[in-house]
Each structure stands twice: as C-alpha cells, then as structure tokens.
Amino acid sequence: MSLFHADCYSPDDMVMHPRHRAMQPVLVQLIQQLRDCGTVEAGVELQRALLTRLLDVEKDRWEFKHAATRMRKGKQPLAEAPEPQSGRDPSDIATWRFEHDVCERLARQLRSVGDALAWRVFGFHRPFILALCRNQSPGPMYGKAGLPAELEHFERACKEEGTFALLHDLTNCLRIGDITVWDSVHPPRTEEIKTNPKNSRSAQLRRINQARAAVLDGGPLPGDNASELLYDLDLPLRTHLDVLRNALDRAATDGIYATPVLGSRALFVVDQYACAEQGMSAEQFNERYQHAVDGALQRAGIAAGREDYNIHVTSLDSTARDPLRVPWANYPLHPVACARLIGDYAVATVETSGPILTRLLQATGMDARWVRPPGKADLQPGEVIMEIHHQERLRSVALPGGLTMTPGWTLQMRRSELDRYLMELLQPGTWVAGINHVLAARQAGQPWPHYRNEHEIWV
Structure with missing residues (x-):
C-alpha cells in the first residue's frame, strides 16, 4: 500500500520539496550535536533546539491542514497561512495537502533525533x-x-x-x-x-x-x-553494520550499490544525490538497479523463487514510524549518511528468502518451518512468519495403549524479530544463538528478547 497520495505527488516530489531539502543540513547539525553531548546541560540544549524546530514545523503543518479544510468547504485559506514552497498551484487543494504531508514527514525526521537521544540516555x-x-x-x-x-x-x-x-x-x-x-x-x-x-x-x-x-x-x-515478558539473552550483540557503512559509501559515489550479506541476505542501497550527479535517466536507473540487485541476489543464493518466498525490509519513509527500530542517528555511520537515510536521500533495502533462512536454522538442529504463505503482500505488524518447534526428548511420558507423549512447545517468530535480523544486520551466529537461548530457557509466554552490550554497537 502506497504511503503517498497517488493523485497528488510521488516520492520524488517529496524529496525535491524545498522544505524537505533544507532539513538535511539541520539533521546533520542535530545529529552531531547529539553525539557531542557530554553533559546534562548539552542534553537539555539539544532538546530545546529540537523543541523549537518541531513546534515550528508542526505549526505550519496545522496551518496547511486548516487551509485544506477551508478549501474543501469552498473557502479560501486564511491570509496568515504559510505560503506553499512547492511551486504548485495554491488554488488546488492538493497543493495544501502536499505541504501538510511534507511537514508531517519533517516532524517525524526531527523526532527520530529525539529517539536517538532517548536510546542514548537509557544507555x-x-x-x-x-x-x-x-x-x-x-x-x-x-x-x-x-x-x-x-x-x-x-x-x-x-x-x-x-x-x-x-x-x-x-x-x-x-x-x-x-x-x-x-x-x-x-x-x-x-x-x-x-x-x-x-x-x-x-x-x-x-x-x-x-x-x-x-x-x-x-x-x-x-x-x-x-505473557509478554522481556527476556535477557545474556549474549553480546554482533552485527555486519560495517557492510552497510561500506555500501552507503559506495552508493554515495556510484549512485547504486548492491552486495550479498552473510546469512542469506542481500543489501541494496540507492543514493539519490549520486544518481542525480550522474544524470541518470529513469530508464538508465532501472536498468542499473535491476542488474545490481540480480547480481547480489544470485551471490546471496536467494534468487530462486523470489516472487513467492523472498521478503524484505526497507528504510524508505520508515523514519520514526516503528518505535521498535533503532533510530538511524544511532547507527555507527557518519552524520551525513544518517541524515540521508532519515530523509530518504539514501535508501537501504535488505532482502532474504524465507525457506532458505529456515534451512539456516535447520542446519543447526532446529525444527524450523516457514509458515508465511507465498506471495508479495507486505509484512503486517504481529504477523507470524516462522515457527520453531522444540521437543523435550528426555521427558517422554508413556500413555495407555502403547503411546508416548513428548512434551514440547513452539516458538513463533514475528515480523519485528525478522526486521531486526535484516535491518540491524545481525551476524547469523548471533541470531541463531539467540533463538537457541530462548528455546533452551523453556520460557513460557511471549518473550521479547534483547542482547547485551548494545552500547558497544550504537553511537
């Protein structure tokens, strides 16, 4: 389902809007200010700076919404309404809706820096x-x-x-x-x-x-x-975020970069600034992107059956939507790279094959099954994608009639856990060890696992 009003604007219209482009250096400055915070006073000043900018953006957002509401009733926007900066026809209600949506996006981008501050102060x-x-x-x-x-x-x-x-x-x-x-x-x-x-x-x-x-x-x-409980894995978090950093650097030069990642994954990165500098036409972009993606999928071993069983997560317009995701400003990347991901001037996508990922667990002795039906439908919040069954073979119980009952339980993996494996680029060994840890603990209910030493990963 598209996040954009199809009859109003496209993703390219959004990132080309003057307000949206002007937010990039602001984000870089705020992220650097966050990373320089070493005192209580510095953290307070960062919040004051965020507050000022957020209230300004949200005030304009409210004014644009009010203008669109008046136009829907056959009235003109009030004289004090902020002027649209998109260059579109101010007599068209779609112009005011577009300006409202730009401000909504910018507010989320500012809040993503607030999210990064929250992660930091909570250690x-x-x-x-x-x-x-x-x-x-x-x-x-x-x-x-x-x-x-x-x-x-x-x-x-x-x-x-x-x-x-x-x-x-x-x-x-x-x-x-x-x-x-x-x-x-x-x-x-x-x-x-x-x-x-x-x-x-x-x-x-x-x-x-x-x-x-x-x-x-x-x-x-x-x-x-x-039954929903936090669960300490008592394991350190290990990632392949160095691969993401290298991919962003390459895309900033080449425009498009794709690479396999250990653990049956492929990473694709597009940098819009670099694509624009190279003067790529839409046809050239599509051709180069498809070639890069196909090559990465082949090298990752997940090209076969892609239409039915591959699944992906993306950074596109995801900033400050899902509270479970680590904010981009906390990733071990340059502030400019973080700002580009926040603003969708750089877009990262990670893809895997469900059945092949399941075989990765089966190779370690787990009874794992991919249960998501084939098809292209987007992942839904809370959707179960994989089940891992565990039997207590040492606790078999004899039943009348020569039957034997073996106690066991099933661990269900949902979208949020797969999102972490893909977007945070967990090392396969770390991910498998975490699942084994939950199984071995025999914890009933719905555990929410977390690794230790995350302060060593995030900035």
Whole structure:
C-alpha cells in the first residue's frame, strides 16, 4: 500500500520539496550535536533546539491542514497561512495537502533525533524502549493542552533540581508517560504530568508502573497480555553494520550499490544525490538497479523463487514510524549518511528468502518451518512468519495403549524479530544463538528478547 497520495505527488516530489531539502543540513547539525553531548546541560540544549524546530514545523503543518479544510468547504485559506514552497498551484487543494504531508514527514525526521537521544540516555538498554513504546503515538506537540505544564516540569527538573529530564513528545519511541527523569541515585523515573493535579489518569499511571516493573522486576510488559515478558539473552550483540557503512559509501559515489550479506541476505542501497550527479535517466536507473540487485541476489543464493518466498525490509519513509527500530542517528555511520537515510536521500533495502533462512536454522538442529504463505503482500505488524518447534526428548511420558507423549512447545517468530535480523544486520551466529537461548530457557509466554552490550554497537 502506497504511503503517498497517488493523485497528488510521488516520492520524488517529496524529496525535491524545498522544505524537505533544507532539513538535511539541520539533521546533520542535530545529529552531531547529539553525539557531542557530554553533559546534562548539552542534553537539555539539544532538546530545546529540537523543541523549537518541531513546534515550528508542526505549526505550519496545522496551518496547511486548516487551509485544506477551508478549501474543501469552498473557502479560501486564511491570509496568515504559510505560503506553499512547492511551486504548485495554491488554488488546488492538493497543493495544501502536499505541504501538510511534507511537514508531517519533517516532524517525524526531527523526532527520530529525539529517539536517538532517548536510546542514548537509557544507555542503549533496549528493554526501556520495549517497555515504554507500548502505546499509540500521542500526536503533534503543537496545540497540546498539557504542553505548558510539561515544559514547566522539564525546566524545573533541569534547572532547580539538578537532574536530567527527557520530554517524551520529542520522540516517537517513548509513548508511555510524559517525561523521564534521571538523578544520580535511582533508576530512571517516568512521570505523567497533569495540568490539573486533582485529575488522576489511573490508566496511564498503571502503564507507567507496568513498564517500570517489566524492566526492573521482570513483570509483564504494559498491555493486556500478561505473557509478554522481556527476556535477557545474556549474549553480546554482533552485527555486519560495517557492510552497510561500506555500501552507503559506495552508493554515495556510484549512485547504486548492491552486495550479498552473510546469512542469506542481500543489501541494496540507492543514493539519490549520486544518481542525480550522474544524470541518470529513469530508464538508465532501472536498468542499473535491476542488474545490481540480480547480481547480489544470485551471490546471496536467494534468487530462486523470489516472487513467492523472498521478503524484505526497507528504510524508505520508515523514519520514526516503528518505535521498535533503532533510530538511524544511532547507527555507527557518519552524520551525513544518517541524515540521508532519515530523509530518504539514501535508501537501504535488505532482502532474504524465507525457506532458505529456515534451512539456516535447520542446519543447526532446529525444527524450523516457514509458515508465511507465498506471495508479495507486505509484512503486517504481529504477523507470524516462522515457527520453531522444540521437543523435550528426555521427558517422554508413556500413555495407555502403547503411546508416548513428548512434551514440547513452539516458538513463533514475528515480523519485528525478522526486521531486526535484516535491518540491524545481525551476524547469523548471533541470531541463531539467540533463538537457541530462548528455546533452551523453556520460557513460557511471549518473550521479547534483547542482547547485551548494545552500547558497544550504537553511537
């Protein structure tokens, strides 16, 4: 399903918009500012810079939406509405919808830097993100009734109390609570800020307490399913992110680069700046891209049956949509490369074959089966793609009639786990060892595994 209004604009229209192009150097500066943060004051100043830019973008977004609403009712946009910068006809309602969508995209790009800050201040300890992301996105900051109270609490915590506070609305991944505060003694404390102290939002407070208990005490993750638990793999994370870094460097020169990756995967990267510098026509681009992709698929051993069984993940317009993904600004890449991925001026796609990936697990002795039906349909959230059955062969139980029952259980792999294997380019050995670790632990329910030492991987 397309993320764009087909009758309004294309992905190329989006990245060529002046506002969108102007965001690239801003993102580079913010990412560098993030990486230079070494003090509480620096982290606070970064949030203030993000807040200013985010509110500006969201204000314009609201104005564009209001203008489109007026035009739909047969009225003209208000005189104070921001001027469209796309060069399109301002008398066409599609122009105002396009400008609104540009601002929506830019707001997500800014929040992706806020996500990167969140990962950093939580010490890249993924359980905090897994626990605090389990709500619907709260929506824009601009015009939010409780924002003044949150900002007052933020400033008081940082200035008067000498602690560090993080505004959740500057992120996409922190969706439970309004603010998290760090001091030098206690674990991070997530709080709900009430405009009226007499009003109690018991549901939100309950989710905050659930998230805290899930991370610190091993309780269930927030939600209605008490079987969803964090699971410490007690294994270090190992990746092939050096392959991604090299691919981005090559694409920045050649425009298109594709390569196999260990573990039955192929990586394709397109850099729009380099393609434009080479003056590629659409026909030339398609020809070169297909040639590069076909070669990488062949070398990865996943070319056969591609139409029915291959599956892929992409960076295209994914920024700050999925709170489970590590933000691009945390990847061990140059800030310019991170900004290009955030803004879709560089697009990375990783592809694998489901059945061949299953055979990778079978080769280690696992009873793995690819259960996703053949076809081209996009992966859906929560979709089960693979099942791995485990039998307790040493615990067989004799039944009447000469039958024997062997206790066992099935581990179901869903989209988020495959997304990690592909987009984070986990080393095959690390990925297989993690699955074996979960199986060997015999943990009931729905475990959410996480590796150790992620602070050694992300920036």
